[in-house]
Amino acid sequence: MSDTGAPGGRPDEPAEAPAGPQRVIGTPAPAQARTLLGDGAGDGDGAQPVPRELPADPQNLKQAKTAERIVSWLFILSALASIGFIAAYIGLEVGSVDAVLRSNLALGLSMSVAFLALAVGAVIWVRYIMPDVELTEQRHVLRSSPEDRKAFKETFDEGADASQFVKRPMLRRTLIAASVPLAIAPIVLLRDMGPLPGKSLDHTVWRPGMRLLRYGGNTPITPGEFSSPGGMITVVPEGFQDDPNALAAATAIIIKFQPGVLAPPTVLNWTVDNIVCYSKICTHVGCPAALYEQTTHHILCPCHQSTFDAPRGATVLFGPAPRPLPQLPLTTDTEGFLVAQSDFHEPVGPSYWERP
């Protein structure tokens, strides 16, 4: 701190008054806004007694006394709450919804009170029991003095010279040559984080003749028994009903319409008995397009509200989805159950760079 001399225009005369000559030691300290460490007092001349800068007692003793009592009560309350917390932990079992709710209330309330009482107590303590004080500390320009900067530069240059880094270009260049592949190597090491995508995103597990199962019940469906025109059910490919990776792409929905409602661009050859099947994976970012409005025949994705026109090839009516939901070609097998004619004829789900 001595580098700036004495602030406040005071001549710097260290021989006369080396430490904080703002006031005579022993006289009462001015109440407010004094300089802390301002006059070289902090420079470690330990022999000098450090003048008192914080008042020993609060300005309003009566108020402090009241505050002291309040704070003590708060601290006692905090202690009781903590004890209550321990008691609630020991006394209250968990293991059912009701028990957990009881336990959560007791533990949470006691914990909150324990912290809150401590917090309020500490704030009252600082505000009403500790004496008011406002000190001023000087700042110094962060930029170092020219001498220091020069000395640093010399030290740096000396080190650079001693290292021979500048003088010996072969060392320098080979070091750089060594570091480049070393930096690439860890990236290569991440290669086995996963397989390459290849063409796997282009297809789903649907194959010709594969039955559609109701999601959840896992039962096959006949066109006759699916007799709720206007309803929508989620279907999964038989054999993959518990395979999340397959379902993430292959999940589909079937909707049955009144005769004459279905129209192009729906491929009518791919429907059975006015039942149409679309991919459930939204073409925006892949959420399941799970909401169906019976009156308007709109399929809505709840994530970002892309809206598809179900009777007309699930074309996009609104929202950020760029394409209709792909249609799965349907037929029935010899037992009369709904099956796929083939896989989807285009990739399902969101866009990707290699999408054909």
Place this chain on the structure above:
Amino acid sequence: MTLTEKLIEGTGSWLDDRFHGAKGFRTLFRKIFPDHWTFLLGEIALYSFIILLLTGTFLTFWFQPSMTEVVYHGSYTGLHGVRMSEAYASTLNISFDVRGGLLIRQIHHWAADLFVAAILVHWLRIFFTGAYRKPREVNWLIGLVMFTLALLEGLFGYSLPDDLLSGTGLRITEGVLLSIPLVGTYLSYFLFGGPFPGNLIVPRLYIIHVLLIPALILALLSAHLFIMFWQKHTQMPGEGRTDKNVVGAPTYPYFAAKTGAFFFFTFAATALAATFAQINPIWLYGPYTPVGISAGSQPDFYMGFLEGSLRLWPSWTWNIFGHVVAWNVLIPALVPLGLILTGAAFWPFIEQWITGDRREHHVNDRPRNAPTRTAIGMAAITFYGVLWLEGANDVIADHLNISLYLTTEIARYAIIIGPIVAYWVTKRICLGLQRKDLHLLEHGVETGIIRQLPTGEYVEVTRPLTDEEVAALDVKRPPALPVGAAQGELEVPPTGQRGGLGEVRERAYKVLTESVPLDGHGNGYGGHGNGHGDGHAGEHTAVPSGEHAGDGSGEGQEGGGSEAQEGGQA
């Protein structure tokens, strides 16, 4: 000497013998922290982070970061016999079979929301008061990185329980990754270890969530705090506060006690929320399956703007050379956050370039005293706010009973118009507030007393401002210095004569430094009462008081010259 005194002195002496700490610790004890309520916002973020570390550690004692499928037979009977991942089952276990588990889980989640919220408002405080200015640019950048990490950390933590809601969040993450040109599918396959969802994502996110990002945040946080400590805290304008000092209470005991109390407040607030406000009840959502989804699913609030952005943007997609560029995902996922973060990262340097102000700043601006900056900030908030509201447009449409699509259409216009209106309105408000300050400085505070003079004339009685009030109001408008003047670069030709870039700079300078001049106030400012940018100044700016009345030529005293330059160009 009492036993306690002996103990303290003995310990202190023992430590000093070994660490030579007496001097350093004395300085530390007497370090001054200025006081202002907005300085607590960063502390909330800090303490939420500590709460997150404590509660998060507790949760790891039981959480199983595994996607191995199990059939549930635990205490929550509603899901008996349901197939689910071990991650989900262990989260149920924490909630229903570990005493205090639900409480700590909910504190963890609330603290995460509070963490991001506190960072956001702390960030705004720094911006609006100009506390990012030299020498604090590096801390500003560190803060931006920590904010980004906090968003990621939140998203990943939210994804760990593997419930229906969090899995849907990951599905959207996959969709966003896939949209990235050239490498999108590779990134997705590498992250998920193959096709979505795979069985690796939870363990991978787990180690990133509990080790990698917290360690990064901790390191950056330490640097953030150390730099703050080293450069000393900024202070709000007031009596006796200058760029060369710091006024406040010492660390020991004042700041230490206050900040300790604040930690308890933060903990109490999150504990109260966890006690009375249920958050993320994963047992109601069910385990994740790519087949299902629940309507009205909402992410945590800090992801809302991304969700809204994805909802708002239209379905533009390109097919070029046999490849798909999914602008409909790419732009809304990357551009808004990119705009805000990049803009924020460059802003301190852009402002320095425009104003030529290379001085150190330790006294904060009141937002009104930097109208253009404040207006830019409000425009950014509006931009973010529109996206955020659009992220909940289904809820809004439901409550207001209007069409879902109408809310999106409105948001598509509001995202453009909103920020412009916010900019303009904010700037007018700031200039108006400056005029009010000027009025107070010149005429004092209206007391509400009307006095009749012996002549019959009525006058209003005003009270002159106290020194303290004057100090808070009478702030030198900071950027009012000629470009290049800061470091004596006066040989540089005047602005506007240095080609295209110089012209851009001069224009930006005029916009950025637009302020009501502190005319006629006897403080050394030049007394020129002529208008400036907005053309309204004449109506409100008082006629300069007597001794300065004729001083409108622009040859003001020290400090007036630059304003004359500004005024002359109006």
